Amino acid sequence: MRFESAMDQQRHNLKLLEAQSHNSMHETLFGSNWEAHAVKVYTHEVFFDFQEEVKFSVNACSVCGYTPPDSVTNFEVSIVEDANKRKRYVVEYNRRTMDARCTCKLFERKGILCNHIIWICSGKFKEILEKYIFRRWSKNALRNPVYDLNGNLLENYDLTGNSKFGMSRVWPEIYATVGMLKRKDEESDMREFVKLIKEFRENLELNPKPLTKEQELEVLLNCKAPKEIKFLPPKVSKNKGSGKRMVSSKNKAIMKAKKPKRLCAKCKRMSHHDKRNCPNEFAEHPPENQGDTSEEEEEGEEVENEE
Known part of the structure:
Protein backbone atom coordinates (compact mmCIF):
# COMPACT_ATOMS: atom_id res chain seq x y z
CA MET A 1 0.00 0.00 0.00
CA ARG A 2 1.41 3.38 -1.04
CA PHE A 3 1.14 6.44 1.22
CA GLU A 4 1.59 9.99 0.00
CA SER A 5 2.81 11.42 3.31
CA ALA A 6 3.72 10.55 6.84
CA MET A 7 0.33 11.88 7.94
CA ASP A 8 -1.41 9.33 5.72
CA GLN A 9 0.74 6.59 7.22
CA GLN A 10 -0.12 7.71 10.75
CA ARG A 11 -3.82 7.95 9.94
CA HIS A 12 -3.72 4.48 8.37
CA ASN A 13 -2.06 2.97 11.46
CA LEU A 14 -4.62 4.66 13.71
CA LYS A 15 -7.55 3.24 11.76
CA LEU A 16 -5.91 -0.18 11.67
CA LEU A 17 -5.49 -0.25 15.46
CA GLU A 18 -9.04 1.02 15.93
CA ALA A 19 -10.44 -1.72 13.69
CA GLN A 20 -8.41 -4.38 15.49
CA SER A 21 -9.70 -3.18 18.85
CA HIS A 22 -13.33 -3.34 17.73
CA ASN A 23 -13.16 -6.63 15.83
CA SER A 24 -10.99 -8.78 18.09
CA MET A 25 -10.82 -9.64 21.79
CA HIS A 26 -8.08 -11.20 23.84
CA GLU A 27 -8.55 -14.14 26.15
CA THR A 28 -9.27 -13.59 29.82
CA LEU A 29 -7.03 -15.61 32.12
CA PHE A 30 -8.28 -15.20 35.68
CA GLY A 31 -12.09 -15.44 35.43
CA SER A 32 -12.61 -12.00 36.97
CA ASN A 33 -15.72 -9.99 36.15
CA TRP A 34 -13.63 -6.87 35.94
CA GLU A 35 -11.24 -8.56 33.52
CA ALA A 36 -14.15 -9.63 31.31
CA HIS A 37 -15.47 -6.06 31.34
CA ALA A 38 -12.03 -4.56 30.67
CA VAL A 39 -11.52 -6.62 27.51
CA LYS A 40 -14.71 -5.07 26.11
CA VAL A 41 -14.02 -1.43 26.92
CA TYR A 42 -10.22 -1.01 26.86
CA THR A 43 -7.93 -1.00 23.85
CA HIS A 44 -5.52 -3.92 23.50
CA GLU A 45 -2.47 -2.18 24.95
CA VAL A 46 -4.33 -0.80 27.96
CA PHE A 47 -6.06 -4.13 28.55
CA PHE A 48 -2.68 -5.89 28.83
CA ASP A 49 -1.65 -3.40 31.53
CA PHE A 50 -4.94 -3.87 33.36
CA GLN A 51 -4.63 -7.65 33.08
CA GLU A 52 -1.25 -7.44 34.81
CA GLU A 53 -2.87 -5.60 37.72
CA VAL A 54 -5.58 -8.27 37.91
CA LYS A 55 -2.89 -10.95 38.01
CA PHE A 56 -1.07 -9.25 40.87
CA SER A 57 -4.33 -8.74 42.77
CA VAL A 58 -5.04 -12.50 42.59
CA ASN A 59 -1.52 -13.76 43.29
CA ALA A 60 0.11 -11.13 45.50
CA CYS A 61 -2.51 -9.20 47.49
CA SER A 62 -3.99 -9.95 50.89
CA VAL A 63 -5.78 -7.89 53.55
CA CYS A 64 -3.90 -7.56 56.83
CA GLY A 65 -5.98 -4.80 58.43
CA TYR A 66 -9.47 -3.36 58.22
CA THR A 67 -11.31 -0.41 59.78
CA PRO A 68 -15.12 -0.40 59.38
CA PRO A 69 -16.84 2.76 58.12
CA ASP A 70 -18.14 5.34 60.56
CA SER A 71 -21.51 7.06 60.40
CA VAL A 72 -20.07 10.45 59.43
CA THR A 73 -17.64 9.95 56.55
CA ASN A 74 -18.72 6.45 55.39
CA PHE A 75 -15.04 5.62 54.82
CA GLU A 76 -13.75 2.11 55.25
CA VAL A 77 -10.00 1.65 55.39
CA SER A 78 -8.22 -1.53 54.34
CA ILE A 79 -4.53 -2.32 54.63
CA VAL A 80 -3.41 -4.43 51.68
CA GLU A 81 -0.14 -6.31 51.81
CA ASP A 82 1.58 -6.58 48.43
CA ALA A 83 3.78 -9.68 48.41
CA ASN A 84 5.24 -8.72 45.05
CA LYS A 85 6.65 -5.38 46.27
CA ARG A 86 6.86 -6.43 49.94
CA LYS A 87 4.99 -3.32 51.04
CA ARG A 88 1.69 -2.41 52.62
CA TYR A 89 -0.75 0.04 51.06
CA VAL A 90 -3.81 1.77 52.50
CA VAL A 91 -7.00 1.66 50.43
CA GLU A 92 -9.81 4.05 51.39
CA TYR A 93 -13.29 3.39 50.07
CA ASN A 94 -16.30 5.68 50.46
CA ARG A 95 -19.54 3.71 50.43
CA ARG A 96 -21.67 6.77 49.73
CA THR A 97 -19.77 8.17 46.71
CA MET A 98 -18.14 4.84 45.72
CA ASP A 99 -14.74 6.53 45.52
CA ALA A 100 -11.62 4.46 46.12
CA ARG A 101 -8.11 5.75 46.75
CA CYS A 102 -4.84 3.93 47.25
CA THR A 103 -1.57 5.23 48.61
CA CYS A 104 0.33 3.80 45.61
CA LYS A 105 -1.32 6.49 43.41
CA LEU A 106 -1.25 4.33 40.27
CA PHE A 107 -4.65 5.53 39.07
CA GLU A 108 -3.63 9.18 39.49
CA ARG A 109 -0.38 8.59 37.60
CA LYS A 110 -1.41 6.19 34.84
CA GLY A 111 -5.22 6.21 34.70
CA ILE A 112 -5.53 2.46 35.43
CA LEU A 113 -6.79 0.98 38.68
CA CYS A 114 -4.09 -0.65 40.79
CA ASN A 115 -4.20 -4.24 41.97
CA HIS A 116 -4.87 -3.10 45.56
CA ILE A 117 -8.13 -1.35 44.63
CA ILE A 118 -9.07 -4.27 42.37
CA TRP A 119 -8.56 -6.67 45.27
CA ILE A 120 -10.78 -4.61 47.60
CA CYS A 121 -13.52 -3.44 45.20
CA SER A 122 -13.88 -6.23 42.64
CA GLY A 123 -16.24 -8.04 44.98
CA LYS A 124 -18.41 -4.94 45.47
CA PHE A 125 -19.24 -4.36 41.77
CA LYS A 126 -19.67 -6.68 38.81
CA GLU A 127 -18.14 -4.19 36.37
CA ILE A 128 -15.63 -1.37 36.48
CA LEU A 129 -17.34 1.88 37.36
CA GLU A 130 -17.52 4.42 34.56
CA LYS A 131 -15.67 7.02 36.63
CA TYR A 132 -12.59 4.76 36.59
CA ILE A 133 -12.56 4.28 32.80
CA PHE A 134 -10.77 7.11 31.08
CA ARG A 135 -12.23 7.71 27.64
CA ARG A 136 -8.80 8.07 26.04
CA TRP A 137 -8.06 4.43 27.00
CA SER A 138 -11.38 3.06 25.75
CA LYS A 139 -12.27 1.66 22.35
CA ASN A 140 -14.84 4.44 21.84
CA ALA A 141 -12.33 7.27 22.24
CA LEU A 142 -12.80 8.26 18.57
CA ARG A 143 -16.54 7.57 18.50
CA ASN A 144 -17.54 10.87 20.10
CA PRO A 145 -17.72 14.26 18.39
CA VAL A 146 -14.41 16.12 18.31
CA TYR A 147 -14.22 19.91 18.67
CA ASP A 148 -11.43 22.32 17.92
CA LEU A 149 -10.09 24.99 20.32
CA ASN A 150 -12.90 27.42 19.38
CA GLY A 151 -15.65 24.88 20.03
CA ASN A 152 -16.35 24.17 16.35
CA LEU A 153 -17.47 20.64 15.58
CA LEU A 154 -15.17 18.66 13.31
CA GLU A 155 -17.95 16.94 11.39
CA ASN A 156 -15.76 14.33 9.79
CA TYR A 157 -15.15 12.67 13.17
CA ASP A 158 -18.75 12.83 14.44
CA LEU A 159 -20.10 9.27 14.49
CA THR A 160 -23.35 9.96 16.33
CA GLY A 161 -25.41 9.90 13.12
CA ASN A 162 -26.10 13.64 12.95
CA SER A 163 -23.30 14.52 10.53
CA LYS A 164 -22.07 13.49 7.11
CA PHE A 165 -20.75 10.05 6.43
CA GLY A 166 -17.00 10.39 7.13
CA MET A 167 -13.87 8.34 6.64
CA SER A 168 -14.00 7.29 10.29
CA ARG A 169 -16.82 4.93 9.33
CA VAL A 170 -15.20 3.63 6.14
CA TRP A 171 -11.88 2.37 7.47
CA PRO A 172 -13.30 0.14 10.26
CA GLU A 173 -15.58 -1.58 7.73
CA ILE A 174 -12.67 -2.22 5.36
CA TYR A 175 -10.40 -3.60 8.06
CA ALA A 176 -13.18 -5.72 9.54
CA THR A 177 -13.86 -7.26 6.13
CA VAL A 178 -10.17 -7.90 5.51
CA GLY A 179 -9.87 -9.52 8.93
CA MET A 180 -12.78 -11.85 8.22
CA LEU A 181 -11.27 -12.82 4.86
CA LYS A 182 -7.95 -13.50 6.51
CA ARG A 183 -9.53 -15.81 9.10
CA LYS A 184 -11.62 -17.56 6.45
CA ASP A 185 -8.58 -17.97 4.16
CA GLU A 186 -10.59 -18.50 0.97
CA GLU A 187 -8.78 -17.33 -2.15
CA SER A 188 -12.00 -17.00 -4.17
CA ASP A 189 -13.54 -14.62 -1.61
CA MET A 190 -10.38 -12.52 -1.54
CA ARG A 191 -10.32 -12.26 -5.31
CA GLU A 192 -13.99 -11.23 -5.33
CA PHE A 193 -13.37 -8.55 -2.71
CA VAL A 194 -10.39 -7.14 -4.63
CA LYS A 195 -12.44 -7.20 -7.85
CA LEU A 196 -15.25 -5.18 -6.26
CA ILE A 197 -12.88 -2.58 -4.87
CA LYS A 198 -11.05 -2.31 -8.20
CA GLU A 199 -14.29 -1.83 -10.15
CA PHE A 200 -15.47 0.85 -7.74
CA ARG A 201 -12.12 2.68 -8.00
CA GLU A 202 -12.21 2.56 -11.79
CA ASN A 203 -15.70 4.08 -11.78
CA LEU A 204 -14.43 6.91 -9.60
CA GLU A 205 -11.51 7.51 -11.94
CA LEU A 206 -13.84 7.79 -14.94
CA ASN A 207 -15.73 10.69 -13.33
CA PRO A 208 -13.10 12.64 -11.41
CA LYS A 209 -14.31 15.60 -9.41
CA PRO A 210 -11.81 18.47 -9.22
CA LEU A 211 -11.08 19.66 -5.72
CA THR A 212 -10.62 23.24 -4.68
CA LYS A 213 -7.64 24.30 -2.61
CA GLU A 214 -9.79 24.37 0.52
CA GLN A 215 -11.09 20.86 -0.17
CA GLU A 216 -7.56 19.55 -0.73
CA LEU A 217 -6.53 20.90 2.69
CA GLU A 218 -9.60 19.29 4.27
CA VAL A 219 -8.65 15.93 2.74
CA LEU A 220 -5.06 16.33 3.93
CA LEU A 221 -6.07 17.24 7.50
CA ASN A 222 -9.04 14.84 7.52
CA CYS A 223 -11.42 17.42 8.99
CA LYS A 224 -13.82 20.11 7.85
CA ALA A 225 -12.87 23.78 7.91
CA PRO A 226 -14.86 25.82 10.47
CA LYS A 227 -17.46 28.16 9.02
CA GLU A 228 -16.32 31.15 11.06
CA ILE A 229 -12.74 31.86 12.15
CA LYS A 230 -11.99 34.44 14.81
CA PHE A 231 -8.40 35.42 15.43
CA LEU A 232 -6.46 38.46 16.59
CA PRO A 233 -3.14 39.76 15.25
CA PRO A 234 -0.18 38.40 17.21
CA LYS A 235 1.50 40.57 19.79
CA VAL A 236 4.87 41.92 18.73
CA SER A 237 7.51 40.79 21.18
CA LYS A 238 10.62 42.88 21.69
CA ASN A 239 13.52 41.03 23.20
CA LYS A 240 16.61 42.58 24.64
CA GLY A 241 18.78 43.89 21.83
CA SER A 242 16.13 43.52 19.12
CA GLY A 243 16.25 46.15 16.39
CA LYS A 244 19.99 46.79 16.80
CA ARG A 245 22.74 45.66 14.49
CA MET A 246 26.00 44.39 15.90
CA VAL A 247 28.88 46.62 14.82
CA SER A 248 32.15 44.94 13.92
CA SER A 249 35.47 45.98 15.42
CA LYS A 250 36.62 47.35 12.06
CA ASN A 251 33.59 49.61 11.74
CA LYS A 252 34.05 50.74 15.33
CA ALA A 253 37.63 51.79 14.55
CA ILE A 254 36.52 53.65 11.40
CA PRO A 286 52.52 63.18 31.75
CA PRO A 287 55.21 61.77 29.47
CA GLU A 288 57.81 64.12 27.99
CA ASN A 289 56.88 63.43 24.36
CA GLN A 290 53.49 65.08 24.51
CA GLY A 291 53.62 65.95 20.87
CA ASP A 292 53.73 62.30 19.83
CA THR A 293 50.55 60.70 18.67
CA SER A 294 48.91 58.05 20.82
CA GLU A 295 48.23 54.47 19.78
CA GLU A 296 44.60 55.27 19.22
CA GLU A 297 45.51 58.08 16.83
CA GLU A 298 47.86 55.80 14.91
CA GLU A 299 45.07 53.21 14.56
CA GLY A 300 42.76 55.94 13.30
CA GLU A 301 45.29 57.05 10.70
CA GLU A 302 45.71 53.43 9.54
CA VAL A 303 41.96 53.10 9.08
CA GLU A 304 41.85 56.35 7.06
CA ASN A 305 44.72 55.16 4.88
CA GLU A 306 42.87 51.92 4.22
CA GLU A 307 39.86 53.90 3.03
Whole structure:
Protein backbone atom coordinates (compact mmCIF):
# COMPACT_ATOMS: atom_id res chain seq x y z
CA MET A 1 0.00 0.00 0.00
CA ARG A 2 1.41 3.38 -1.04
CA PHE A 3 1.14 6.44 1.22
CA GLU A 4 1.59 9.99 0.00
CA SER A 5 2.81 11.42 3.31
CA ALA A 6 3.72 10.55 6.84
CA MET A 7 0.33 11.88 7.94
CA ASP A 8 -1.41 9.33 5.72
CA GLN A 9 0.74 6.59 7.22
CA GLN A 10 -0.12 7.71 10.75
CA ARG A 11 -3.82 7.95 9.94
CA HIS A 12 -3.72 4.48 8.37
CA ASN A 13 -2.06 2.97 11.46
CA LEU A 14 -4.62 4.66 13.71
CA LYS A 15 -7.55 3.24 11.76
CA LEU A 16 -5.91 -0.18 11.67
CA LEU A 17 -5.49 -0.25 15.46
CA GLU A 18 -9.04 1.02 15.93
CA ALA A 19 -10.44 -1.72 13.69
CA GLN A 20 -8.41 -4.38 15.49
CA SER A 21 -9.70 -3.18 18.85
CA HIS A 22 -13.33 -3.34 17.73
CA ASN A 23 -13.16 -6.63 15.83
CA SER A 24 -10.99 -8.78 18.09
CA MET A 25 -10.82 -9.64 21.79
CA HIS A 26 -8.08 -11.20 23.84
CA GLU A 27 -8.55 -14.14 26.15
CA THR A 28 -9.27 -13.59 29.82
CA LEU A 29 -7.03 -15.61 32.12
CA PHE A 30 -8.28 -15.20 35.68
CA GLY A 31 -12.09 -15.44 35.43
CA SER A 32 -12.61 -12.00 36.97
CA ASN A 33 -15.72 -9.99 36.15
CA TRP A 34 -13.63 -6.87 35.94
CA GLU A 35 -11.24 -8.56 33.52
CA ALA A 36 -14.15 -9.63 31.31
CA HIS A 37 -15.47 -6.06 31.34
CA ALA A 38 -12.03 -4.56 30.67
CA VAL A 39 -11.52 -6.62 27.51
CA LYS A 40 -14.71 -5.07 26.11
CA VAL A 41 -14.02 -1.43 26.92
CA TYR A 42 -10.22 -1.01 26.86
CA THR A 43 -7.93 -1.00 23.85
CA HIS A 44 -5.52 -3.92 23.50
CA GLU A 45 -2.47 -2.18 24.95
CA VAL A 46 -4.33 -0.80 27.96
CA PHE A 47 -6.06 -4.13 28.55
CA PHE A 48 -2.68 -5.89 28.83
CA ASP A 49 -1.65 -3.40 31.53
CA PHE A 50 -4.94 -3.87 33.36
CA GLN A 51 -4.63 -7.65 33.08
CA GLU A 52 -1.25 -7.44 34.81
CA GLU A 53 -2.87 -5.60 37.72
CA VAL A 54 -5.58 -8.27 37.91
CA LYS A 55 -2.89 -10.95 38.01
CA PHE A 56 -1.07 -9.25 40.87
CA SER A 57 -4.33 -8.74 42.77
CA VAL A 58 -5.04 -12.50 42.59
CA ASN A 59 -1.52 -13.76 43.29
CA ALA A 60 0.11 -11.13 45.50
CA CYS A 61 -2.51 -9.20 47.49
CA SER A 62 -3.99 -9.95 50.89
CA VAL A 63 -5.78 -7.89 53.55
CA CYS A 64 -3.90 -7.56 56.83
CA GLY A 65 -5.98 -4.80 58.43
CA TYR A 66 -9.47 -3.36 58.22
CA THR A 67 -11.31 -0.41 59.78
CA PRO A 68 -15.12 -0.40 59.38
CA PRO A 69 -16.84 2.76 58.12
CA ASP A 70 -18.14 5.34 60.56
CA SER A 71 -21.51 7.06 60.40
CA VAL A 72 -20.07 10.45 59.43
CA THR A 73 -17.64 9.95 56.55
CA ASN A 74 -18.72 6.45 55.39
CA PHE A 75 -15.04 5.62 54.82
CA GLU A 76 -13.75 2.11 55.25
CA VAL A 77 -10.00 1.65 55.39
CA SER A 78 -8.22 -1.53 54.34
CA ILE A 79 -4.53 -2.32 54.63
CA VAL A 80 -3.41 -4.43 51.68
CA GLU A 81 -0.14 -6.31 51.81
CA ASP A 82 1.58 -6.58 48.43
CA ALA A 83 3.78 -9.68 48.41
CA ASN A 84 5.24 -8.72 45.05
CA LYS A 85 6.65 -5.38 46.27
CA ARG A 86 6.86 -6.43 49.94
CA LYS A 87 4.99 -3.32 51.04
CA ARG A 88 1.69 -2.41 52.62
CA TYR A 89 -0.75 0.04 51.06
CA VAL A 90 -3.81 1.77 52.50
CA VAL A 91 -7.00 1.66 50.43
CA GLU A 92 -9.81 4.05 51.39
CA TYR A 93 -13.29 3.39 50.07
CA ASN A 94 -16.30 5.68 50.46
CA ARG A 95 -19.54 3.71 50.43
CA ARG A 96 -21.67 6.77 49.73
CA THR A 97 -19.77 8.17 46.71
CA MET A 98 -18.14 4.84 45.72
CA ASP A 99 -14.74 6.53 45.52
CA ALA A 100 -11.62 4.46 46.12
CA ARG A 101 -8.11 5.75 46.75
CA CYS A 102 -4.84 3.93 47.25
CA THR A 103 -1.57 5.23 48.61
CA CYS A 104 0.33 3.80 45.61
CA LYS A 105 -1.32 6.49 43.41
CA LEU A 106 -1.25 4.33 40.27
CA PHE A 107 -4.65 5.53 39.07
CA GLU A 108 -3.63 9.18 39.49
CA ARG A 109 -0.38 8.59 37.60
CA LYS A 110 -1.41 6.19 34.84
CA GLY A 111 -5.22 6.21 34.70
CA ILE A 112 -5.53 2.46 35.43
CA LEU A 113 -6.79 0.98 38.68
CA CYS A 114 -4.09 -0.65 40.79
CA ASN A 115 -4.20 -4.24 41.97
CA HIS A 116 -4.87 -3.10 45.56
CA ILE A 117 -8.13 -1.35 44.63
CA ILE A 118 -9.07 -4.27 42.37
CA TRP A 119 -8.56 -6.67 45.27
CA ILE A 120 -10.78 -4.61 47.60
CA CYS A 121 -13.52 -3.44 45.20
CA SER A 122 -13.88 -6.23 42.64
CA GLY A 123 -16.24 -8.04 44.98
CA LYS A 124 -18.41 -4.94 45.47
CA PHE A 125 -19.24 -4.36 41.77
CA LYS A 126 -19.67 -6.68 38.81
CA GLU A 127 -18.14 -4.19 36.37
CA ILE A 128 -15.63 -1.37 36.48
CA LEU A 129 -17.34 1.88 37.36
CA GLU A 130 -17.52 4.42 34.56
CA LYS A 131 -15.67 7.02 36.63
CA TYR A 132 -12.59 4.76 36.59
CA ILE A 133 -12.56 4.28 32.80
CA PHE A 134 -10.77 7.11 31.08
CA ARG A 135 -12.23 7.71 27.64
CA ARG A 136 -8.80 8.07 26.04
CA TRP A 137 -8.06 4.43 27.00
CA SER A 138 -11.38 3.06 25.75
CA LYS A 139 -12.27 1.66 22.35
CA ASN A 140 -14.84 4.44 21.84
CA ALA A 141 -12.33 7.27 22.24
CA LEU A 142 -12.80 8.26 18.57
CA ARG A 143 -16.54 7.57 18.50
CA ASN A 144 -17.54 10.87 20.10
CA PRO A 145 -17.72 14.26 18.39
CA VAL A 146 -14.41 16.12 18.31
CA TYR A 147 -14.22 19.91 18.67
CA ASP A 148 -11.43 22.32 17.92
CA LEU A 149 -10.09 24.99 20.32
CA ASN A 150 -12.90 27.42 19.38
CA GLY A 151 -15.65 24.88 20.03
CA ASN A 152 -16.35 24.17 16.35
CA LEU A 153 -17.47 20.64 15.58
CA LEU A 154 -15.17 18.66 13.31
CA GLU A 155 -17.95 16.94 11.39
CA ASN A 156 -15.76 14.33 9.79
CA TYR A 157 -15.15 12.67 13.17
CA ASP A 158 -18.75 12.83 14.44
CA LEU A 159 -20.10 9.27 14.49
CA THR A 160 -23.35 9.96 16.33
CA GLY A 161 -25.41 9.90 13.12
CA ASN A 162 -26.10 13.64 12.95
CA SER A 163 -23.30 14.52 10.53
CA LYS A 164 -22.07 13.49 7.11
CA PHE A 165 -20.75 10.05 6.43
CA GLY A 166 -17.00 10.39 7.13
CA MET A 167 -13.87 8.34 6.64
CA SER A 168 -14.00 7.29 10.29
CA ARG A 169 -16.82 4.93 9.33
CA VAL A 170 -15.20 3.63 6.14
CA TRP A 171 -11.88 2.37 7.47
CA PRO A 172 -13.30 0.14 10.26
CA GLU A 173 -15.58 -1.58 7.73
CA ILE A 174 -12.67 -2.22 5.36
CA TYR A 175 -10.40 -3.60 8.06
CA ALA A 176 -13.18 -5.72 9.54
CA THR A 177 -13.86 -7.26 6.13
CA VAL A 178 -10.17 -7.90 5.51
CA GLY A 179 -9.87 -9.52 8.93
CA MET A 180 -12.78 -11.85 8.22
CA LEU A 181 -11.27 -12.82 4.86
CA LYS A 182 -7.95 -13.50 6.51
CA ARG A 183 -9.53 -15.81 9.10
CA LYS A 184 -11.62 -17.56 6.45
CA ASP A 185 -8.58 -17.97 4.16
CA GLU A 186 -10.59 -18.50 0.97
CA GLU A 187 -8.78 -17.33 -2.15
CA SER A 188 -12.00 -17.00 -4.17
CA ASP A 189 -13.54 -14.62 -1.61
CA MET A 190 -10.38 -12.52 -1.54
CA ARG A 191 -10.32 -12.26 -5.31
CA GLU A 192 -13.99 -11.23 -5.33
CA PHE A 193 -13.37 -8.55 -2.71
CA VAL A 194 -10.39 -7.14 -4.63
CA LYS A 195 -12.44 -7.20 -7.85
CA LEU A 196 -15.25 -5.18 -6.26
CA ILE A 197 -12.88 -2.58 -4.87
CA LYS A 198 -11.05 -2.31 -8.20
CA GLU A 199 -14.29 -1.83 -10.15
CA PHE A 200 -15.47 0.85 -7.74
CA ARG A 201 -12.12 2.68 -8.00
CA GLU A 202 -12.21 2.56 -11.79
CA ASN A 203 -15.70 4.08 -11.78
CA LEU A 204 -14.43 6.91 -9.60
CA GLU A 205 -11.51 7.51 -11.94
CA LEU A 206 -13.84 7.79 -14.94
CA ASN A 207 -15.73 10.69 -13.33
CA PRO A 208 -13.10 12.64 -11.41
CA LYS A 209 -14.31 15.60 -9.41
CA PRO A 210 -11.81 18.47 -9.22
CA LEU A 211 -11.08 19.66 -5.72
CA THR A 212 -10.62 23.24 -4.68
CA LYS A 213 -7.64 24.30 -2.61
CA GLU A 214 -9.79 24.37 0.52
CA GLN A 215 -11.09 20.86 -0.17
CA GLU A 216 -7.56 19.55 -0.73
CA LEU A 217 -6.53 20.90 2.69
CA GLU A 218 -9.60 19.29 4.27
CA VAL A 219 -8.65 15.93 2.74
CA LEU A 220 -5.06 16.33 3.93
CA LEU A 221 -6.07 17.24 7.50
CA ASN A 222 -9.04 14.84 7.52
CA CYS A 223 -11.42 17.42 8.99
CA LYS A 224 -13.82 20.11 7.85
CA ALA A 225 -12.87 23.78 7.91
CA PRO A 226 -14.86 25.82 10.47
CA LYS A 227 -17.46 28.16 9.02
CA GLU A 228 -16.32 31.15 11.06
CA ILE A 229 -12.74 31.86 12.15
CA LYS A 230 -11.99 34.44 14.81
CA PHE A 231 -8.40 35.42 15.43
CA LEU A 232 -6.46 38.46 16.59
CA PRO A 233 -3.14 39.76 15.25
CA PRO A 234 -0.18 38.40 17.21
CA LYS A 235 1.50 40.57 19.79
CA VAL A 236 4.87 41.92 18.73
CA SER A 237 7.51 40.79 21.18
CA LYS A 238 10.62 42.88 21.69
CA ASN A 239 13.52 41.03 23.20
CA LYS A 240 16.61 42.58 24.64
CA GLY A 241 18.78 43.89 21.83
CA SER A 242 16.13 43.52 19.12
CA GLY A 243 16.25 46.15 16.39
CA LYS A 244 19.99 46.79 16.80
CA ARG A 245 22.74 45.66 14.49
CA MET A 246 26.00 44.39 15.90
CA VAL A 247 28.88 46.62 14.82
CA SER A 248 32.15 44.94 13.92
CA SER A 249 35.47 45.98 15.42
CA LYS A 250 36.62 47.35 12.06
CA ASN A 251 33.59 49.61 11.74
CA LYS A 252 34.05 50.74 15.33
CA ALA A 253 37.63 51.79 14.55
CA ILE A 254 36.52 53.65 11.40
CA MET A 255 33.76 55.48 13.27
CA LYS A 256 36.16 56.37 16.07
CA ALA A 257 38.74 57.72 13.61
CA LYS A 258 36.16 60.02 12.01
CA LYS A 259 35.28 61.68 15.30
CA PRO A 260 37.06 65.01 16.01
CA LYS A 261 39.90 64.89 18.48
CA ARG A 262 39.91 66.88 21.67
CA LEU A 263 42.43 67.82 24.32
CA CYS A 264 42.56 65.54 27.35
CA ALA A 265 42.88 67.46 30.65
CA LYS A 266 45.01 64.70 32.19
CA CYS A 267 47.51 63.62 29.57
CA LYS A 268 47.42 66.94 27.64
CA ARG A 269 47.10 65.15 24.29
CA MET A 270 44.78 65.52 21.33
CA SER A 271 42.90 62.22 21.22
CA HIS A 272 39.47 60.64 21.31
CA HIS A 273 39.29 60.25 25.11
CA ASP A 274 38.76 62.74 27.91
CA LYS A 275 39.66 63.12 31.56
CA ARG A 276 37.17 60.50 32.75
CA ASN A 277 38.45 57.63 30.61
CA CYS A 278 42.06 58.66 30.10
CA PRO A 279 44.32 55.58 29.77
CA ASN A 280 47.24 57.44 31.35
CA GLU A 281 47.47 56.42 35.02
CA PHE A 282 50.01 59.16 35.80
CA ALA A 283 48.01 62.24 34.88
CA GLU A 284 50.01 64.49 37.25
CA HIS A 285 53.30 63.62 35.44
CA PRO A 286 52.52 63.18 31.75
CA PRO A 287 55.21 61.77 29.47
CA GLU A 288 57.81 64.12 27.99
CA ASN A 289 56.88 63.43 24.36
CA GLN A 290 53.49 65.08 24.51
CA GLY A 291 53.62 65.95 20.87
CA ASP A 292 53.73 62.30 19.83
CA THR A 293 50.55 60.70 18.67
CA SER A 294 48.91 58.05 20.82
CA GLU A 295 48.23 54.47 19.78
CA GLU A 296 44.60 55.27 19.22
CA GLU A 297 45.51 58.08 16.83
CA GLU A 298 47.86 55.80 14.91
CA GLU A 299 45.07 53.21 14.56
CA GLY A 300 42.76 55.94 13.30
CA GLU A 301 45.29 57.05 10.70
CA GLU A 302 45.71 53.43 9.54
CA VAL A 303 41.96 53.10 9.08
CA GLU A 304 41.85 56.35 7.06
CA ASN A 305 44.72 55.16 4.88
CA GLU A 306 42.87 51.92 4.22
CA GLU A 307 39.86 53.90 3.03
